[in-house]
Amino acid sequence: MKFESDIGSLGRDGDGIARTDDGARLFVPGALPGERIVAEPLDNRAARLVDILRASPDRVVPPCPLFGVCGGCAIQHLSLPAVLDWKAGLVVHALERAGFDSIPQPKAVQSTPGARRRIDLALRRTHDGIRIGLHARRGDVVDLSDCPVLEPALFALIAALRPLVLSLAAFRREGDALINLLDSGPDLLLATDAPLDAADRTKLAAFARQHAIPRIAWRRTGSTDTPETAAQTATIRHDLSGVTVAPPPGAFLQPSRDGEAAIIAAVLGGLPGRLNRKDVVVELYAGCGTLSFALARHARVLAYEGHPDAVATLKRATTGTRVTAEQRDLNRQPVMARQIADARVLVLDPPYAGTGAQMEQIVAGRPERIIYVSCNPQALSQDATALRAAGYRLDDVTVIDQFLWSTEVEAVCVFTAPPAPRRRPR
Numbered sequence: 001m002k003f004e005s006d007i008g009s010l011g012r013d014g015d016g017i018a019r020t021d022d023g024a025r026l027f028v029p030g031a032l033p034g035e036r037i038v039a040e041p042l043d044n045r046a047a048r049l050v051d052i053l054r055a056s057p058d059r060v061v062p063p064c065p066l067f068g069v070c071g072g073c074a075i076q077h078l079s080l081p082a083v084l085d086w087k088a089g090l091v092v093h094a095l096e097r098a099g100f101d102s103i104p105q106p107k108a109v110q111s112t113p114g115a116r117r118r119i120d121l122a123l124r125r126t127h128d129g130i131r132i133g134l135h136a137r138r139g140d141v142v143d144l145s146d147c148p149v150l151e152p153a154l155f156a157l158i159a160a161l162r163p164l165v166l167s168l169a170a171f172r173r174e175g176d177a178l179i180n181l182l183d184s185g186p187d188l189l190l191a192t193d194a195p196l197d198a199a200d201r202t203k204l205a206a207f208a209r210q211h212a213i214p215r216i217a218w219r220r221t222g223s224t225d226t227p228e229t230a231a232q233t234a235t236i237r238h239d240l241s242g243v244t245v246a247p248p249p250g251a252f253l254q255p256s257r258d259g260e261a262a263i264i265a266a267v268l269g270g271l272p273g274r275l276n277r278k279d280v281v282v283e284l285y286a287g288c289g290t291l292s293f294a295l296a297r298h299a300r301v302l303a304y305e306g307h308p309d310a311v312a313t314l315k316r317a318t319t320g321t322r323v324t325a326e327q328r329d330l331n332r333q334p335v336m337a338r339q340i341a342d343a344r345v346l347v348l349d350p351p352y353a354g355t356g357a358q359m360e361q362i363v364a365g366r367p368e369r370i371i372y373v374s375c376n377p378q379a380l381s382q383d384a385t386a387l388r389a390a391g392y393r394l395d396d397v398t399v400i401d402q403f404l405w406s407t408e409v410e411a412v413c414v415f416t417a418p419p420a421p422r423r424r425p426r
């Protein structure tokens with residue numbers, strides 16, 4: 001039965017939260033805060049938007065014709081400034097849930113459309129061809145025939161990939177294509193559901209030459225093995241704060257150049273002013289060195305990273321820098337409190353799940369300054385709860401929106417340790 005409701009806020013998935021006449025809370029995709037809508041319940045959780053009786057001033061025409069079908073974007077019907085405000089609110093609420101009551105006004109930075117330089121695409125054979133794209137929300141792959149988010153050079157490559165993938169003996173029904181736009185050009189990691197044969201390799205080499213792709217790597221769908229290089233036409237190189245690295249296929253890369261610059265600026269802005277060049281920064285979850293080489297201009301950096309290929313990349317690039325890199329699975333073998341205690345600053349950029357076992361050692365080590373780079377407000381909230389309980393103060397918050405129109409948000413939070421307890425005079 002249809003009902004009318006005001007929309008007070010958006011849920012975590014970007015859906016408007018409505019109230020039925022009997023007070024039930026239902027999520028309505030497409031509805032925005034401040035709107036009055038008519039909706040029809042679909043089940044006891046969600047409702048379908050039927051009509052908008054009063055539209056939000058922040059409502060805009062979605063820029064992509066695939067919006068609502070493709071699962072990549074959730075809130076293209078909201079203006080970009082309002083998207084950024086909403087994301088900043090998600091971070092502030094996460095910190096409030098952690099127990100911080102006076103939260104500094106976040107600085108907020110947003111990438112521009114057409115700036116995303118990393119994408120993981122699903123490949124699906126269909127009865128009449130192939131679909132290359134992202135999954136619909138709770139659904140099958142939607143062919144990416146348009147995308148205002150992606151760098152145009154990456155988007156153009158998708159059209160060229162369709163006939164190539166269809167022609168491969170190694171592609172039966174499904175696969176993936178992860179593309180990183182590095183400084184040396186697009187770096188393609190292909191995964192398919194059958195082995196490559198000699199003819200496939202010839203086709204991949206010709207494709208790499210034709211489209212100026214320095215490297216095409218391959219592995220079987222679902223495998224986590226180090227991929228093999230199927231074609232290489234040029235050297236892989238990518239600049240990280242003036243240091244050239246050669247990231248492995250499928251390496252973690254901040255999804256946009258402007259987002260990466262904003263994260264680096266916020267991390268460097270969080271360093272204590274009195275930092276001495278001999279001081280040590282311990283950096284956890286360092287990847288290929290996005291933050292490490294920027295930090296090394298200010299202090300010595302001990303960088304820890306779990307992925308063997310990322311660490312190998314980082315180690316190869318450290319010559320002549322003040323970065324020392326070590327491979328460590330920080331869940332199984334956290335950096336211990338006594339080592340953290342020796343550092344002036346701890347910088348961490350954990351994966352989506354947050355820090356796990358490492359947080360206990362961080363709190364016990366009590367570094368003077370902690371700069372936490374978050375890609376998940378829920379995990380941030382959990383980790384910040386431990387810091388709040390240990391007496392840390394929250395000094396600065398920067399919110400970065402580099403996954404435009406999705407519900408993803410990143411943040412850099414600067415925490416300062418409480419003053420050490422004074423010794424009683426004898």
Ligand SMILES: C[S@@+](CC[C@H](N)C(=O)[O-])C[C@H]1O[C@@H](n2cnc3c(N)ncnc32)[C@H](O)[C@@H]1O
Nearest residue numbers: 285286287290305306307329330331349350351
């Ligand atoms: C969000 S990325 C950040 C990488 C890097 N700071 C950057 O900006 O490019 C998280 C990193 O944590 C690493 N990682 C995930 N789980 C880990 C673990 N248990 N131990 C150590 N590193 C881990 C991943 O390999 C990845 O490089």
